[in-house]
Every structure is written in C-alpha cells, then in structure tokens.
Amino acid sequence: MFILDRKPVHVAMFSGGASSAYAAYTMVQKYGKENCILFFTNTLWEDEDNYRFMDEVAEYLGMEITERLDGRNPEEVFHDTRFLGNSRMAKCSEILKVRQTLLFIDDELINNRNLQPILYFGIGPHEQHRADRLKEFYEHNCIEPIETRFPMIESYVEEEKVRDIIENQWGIKLPRMYYYEYTEGEEKGQKIFTHANCGGRCVRGGFQHYKGLYLVWKDQYLKQEEMEERFRKELDKNVSILKKDGKPYTLKRYRTEILEHLDNVEVKEKYDVLKEQDNDNVIPCVCTFS
Incomplete structure (x- = not known):
C-alpha cells in the first residue's frame, strides 16, 4: 500500500534517451510542470550530444533538469571499489544511478520536502519484465513503498513511434x-x-x-x-x-x-x-x- 497523505510530486526518470523523454512529456501533460520533476543522474561519461538532447527536451517542456551526481565517473568507482565492472556486475550503476536516486527520494523529497514521489520510466510494451523488476525494487528499497508508472506500457506506444513523435512533432533531433x-x-x-x-x-x-x-x-x-x-x-x-x-x-x-x-x-x-x-x-x- 502506498502512502498518499503527502502532496504528490511526479518524477520522470530522465536518462537522456527518447523513451524517458516521452514518459516525461506524458507526465507533464497530465499533471502540469509545476507538479513535476525531470530527474537525471549523471555518470559523467555521457556523450555530449545526449546533453544537447536533454537540454532541448527540457526547454520544450518548459522545465529545468534536476541533476544529481556522485562526482565520480564509472572508472573512478571501479578504482575505489577495486572491482572492474563487467557484463554480469556493474557497481557504477548501483552507486552513480541507484544510490543517487534513493537519496533524492528518501532525503530530499520525503524527509525534507514532505512530498510523495511517483516515478515515471520510459519502458516500452515489449519490456514488461523490466517494469515488473522496477516496481518490485521501488516498493521495497526506499524508506516507504514508492509508486512507479510506465506511460508507454499503459498507452501501448512502441519506441519507434516515440522516436517519430520527438523528431517530427517536437522538432528535436535524437541523440x-x-x-x-x-x-x-x-x-x-x-x-x-x-x-x-x-x-x-x-x-x-x-x-x-x-x-x-x-x-x-x-x-x-x-x-x-x-x-x-x-x-x-x-x-x-x-x-x-x-x-x-x-x-x-x-x-x-x-x-x-x-x-x-x-x-x-x-x-x-x-x-x-x-x-x-x-x-x-x-x-x-x-x-x-x-
């Protein structure tokens, strides 16, 4: 059961890709930008054109990007943990992405601002298993269960359609x-x-x-x-x-x-x-x- 006695705040998990941009758009259209956050965890390894894309999407939505970062890049995390990330385990995502997200949700939104975050992900209809894993994770790893939503699954919009909308309707070139x-x-x-x-x-x-x-x-x-x-x-x-x-x-x-x-x-x-x-x-x- 989700705790809903606080004011809800809608948080788009903004990765710099097309799907997360579309998820953010649908969220803002439904709830208004004043009730929404574009949240980006920066690994400091992103391609320069991803930053250009994120800036243009944020401008299109009329919002600012809320960025959080550990301050290290993946190689520095590997060095500090003395573990080289590989196809089976990557502490970079755990530390630079997940940890920063949990700190933002628990400390900033819930404890300090007394808000109830609802998270939005750019997961497509063909990736229901990933949505299930995310739902399970955020129900059990924050200080209280956090609701997750997946606009592309809910409206059954495929990624190719999303890319077409961004380029041809929004007029924004993809990364x-x-x-x-x-x-x-x-x-x-x-x-x-x-x-x-x-x-x-x-x-x-x-x-x-x-x-x-x-x-x-x-x-x-x-x-x-x-x-x-x-x-x-x-x-x-x-x-x-x-x-x-x-x-x-x-x-x-x-x-x-x-x-x-x-x-x-x-x-x-x-x-x-x-x-x-x-x-x-x-x-x-x-x-x-x-």
Whole structure:
C-alpha cells in the first residue's frame, strides 16, 4: 500500500534517451510542470550530444533538469571499489544511478520536502519484465513503498513511434547514437547501439556492442581497452569487461584477434560464436531503465 497523505510530486526518470523523454512529456501533460520533476543522474561519461538532447527536451517542456551526481565517473568507482565492472556486475550503476536516486527520494523529497514521489520510466510494451523488476525494487528499497508508472506500457506506444513523435512533432533531433547503423554484412541496416548511455562505454555491453563501438568510435573503444589494461595491472588479476565461455576475454585480445580481421571469413565465424554468448553474458543494467 502506498502512502498518499503527502502532496504528490511526479518524477520522470530522465536518462537522456527518447523513451524517458516521452514518459516525461506524458507526465507533464497530465499533471502540469509545476507538479513535476525531470530527474537525471549523471555518470559523467555521457556523450555530449545526449546533453544537447536533454537540454532541448527540457526547454520544450518548459522545465529545468534536476541533476544529481556522485562526482565520480564509472572508472573512478571501479578504482575505489577495486572491482572492474563487467557484463554480469556493474557497481557504477548501483552507486552513480541507484544510490543517487534513493537519496533524492528518501532525503530530499520525503524527509525534507514532505512530498510523495511517483516515478515515471520510459519502458516500452515489449519490456514488461523490466517494469515488473522496477516496481518490485521501488516498493521495497526506499524508506516507504514508492509508486512507479510506465506511460508507454499503459498507452501501448512502441519506441519507434516515440522516436517519430520527438523528431517530427517536437522538432528535436535524437541523440546521435540513435542514428548509427551497420552498413554491410548480415547486420546491414541494424542499429549499432541499443541504448545511448555512457557514450558507448557501458561495461554491460557484450561482444556485438563493443564491435559497434570499435566501428563507430574507435577512440572510445581504445579508452575502454586502456582502462581495462590499467586495472589488470593494478589489481594483478585476470579481469576483463567481456567474458568468453565464462572466463575473462580482454578488449585488447578481442580487437587484435577479431575486430581488426573481420574481413577474414574464419575470423567472422569466430565473431559469430562470440556474439551468441551475449544472451548469456549480458544482464540489462539499471541505466537502461531510466
């Protein structure tokens, strides 16, 4: 049971993506901007064009963005916790996203301002399982149960429709990560990035994600590779972001053995085998929920 004796405040979990922007729009249209908050937890790794998109959406809605940040980026969190984030566990989202959200809800909204927050997420109709997990989490991890709402599920609006509305009705260009597509091979025409978080450097990305990152932003891939090599040396452990057959598989090895030789048929076959492991290795991150 939710406690509703306080004045409600409607909080859009604004990630910088299209779906969260649309969720914020539907929330504001129904309850008025004076009763709403655009809430953004900044990891300090976001692509610069995401910030541009968020600013334009906020201006369109006539609101300011309420930003909270830990002050560290994911690499600094990995260093402080002495744990390199990977496809199975990423303390970056736990500390930089979830913790900041809980502090905002419990301390600022409930305790200090005596408000009753209601959270809005950009989760689509095909992701009901994610909505269920979020609902369960916020019922049990705040100082009191918090209601969660999912406008896209409630109105059964698919993400492609949302993107069309933002571009063609709002006149706002989506973050550039949405536009990159494969230009050849069996993946031709497919989107390279499945989400626009952390400038492509998401440690929960799998083999296909990092292939796309290498093709589009090789410099970002090399930053991840260099970070991984630093942690391997610092921790003196065989750690990595990617996993092959449940064992560490470094980005340097992936680049030198696979990504630099994708025009070779035998290497392409090896890549296809690696890509099949993504379904087992990759666990959706909380960052993709907001």
